[in-house]
Amino acid sequence: MGSVETKSLSQEIYSRLKWEILNMTIKPGAFITEQNLARQYQMSKTPVREALNRLAADELVTVLPHKGYVVTEISYGELLEIFQFREILEVAAVELAMQRITKEQLEQLKELSEEMPEVNFDNGYIKVNTPVNDRFHSYLVSISNNSLFMQTHARVMEKLYRVLLMDTQESKVHAIRTEHMELVALMIEGNKSGACDYMREHIRRTKDRVLKR
Secondary structure, three states: OOOHHHHHHHHHHHHHHHHHHHOOOOOOOOEEEEHHHHHHHHHHHHHHHHHHHHHOOOOEEEEEOOEEEEEEEOHHHHHHHHHHHHHHHHHHHHHHOOOOOHHHHHHHHHHHHHOOOOOOOOOOOEEOOOHHHHHHHHHHHHHHHHHHHHHHHHHHHHHHHHHHHOOOOOHHHHHHHHHHHHHHHHHOOOOOHHHHHHHHHHHHHHHHHHOOO
């Protein structure tokens, strides 16, 4: 098998496994091996190993030497630290964004805040809400025009994706949408301190819900 073909297969397996892990098709704590995956995908172990090593670098799987891999779980302490960091990051992003946001960007942010997902349940969770929530927060951070903020935020949201997926029960969807709309209303008013305070409370409410689980 040529190196180009191996790399292509590795990318395909990486993307598929990452999607399955983030969307909880493969559960936290699940044990996986190169041999089983190679058999499942009907290919050699080499592209499978490369894909798993990339997932390990993403901290989505943990290597068990001479045994296999386990899908990484996030501890209470890690979640607390991630939410604390996210709060600092997104509040700062709001402050920066309000120094340079355009009328067109405000309108786009308003449209994103009003976006409402379909209520499709899978094991009690709404899988389509998390991408909607991500789009709103990612776009807001992008308005800060700070590439380091955007890169770091993408990494933080990826770490939180699975727990936010479990947080999006039907009753939460409407509350999250309302909070996004109220935040945008403060930004349209030009109330920078109010918008920063509201973002801080928005993140803390999410953190409190998640940590109570």
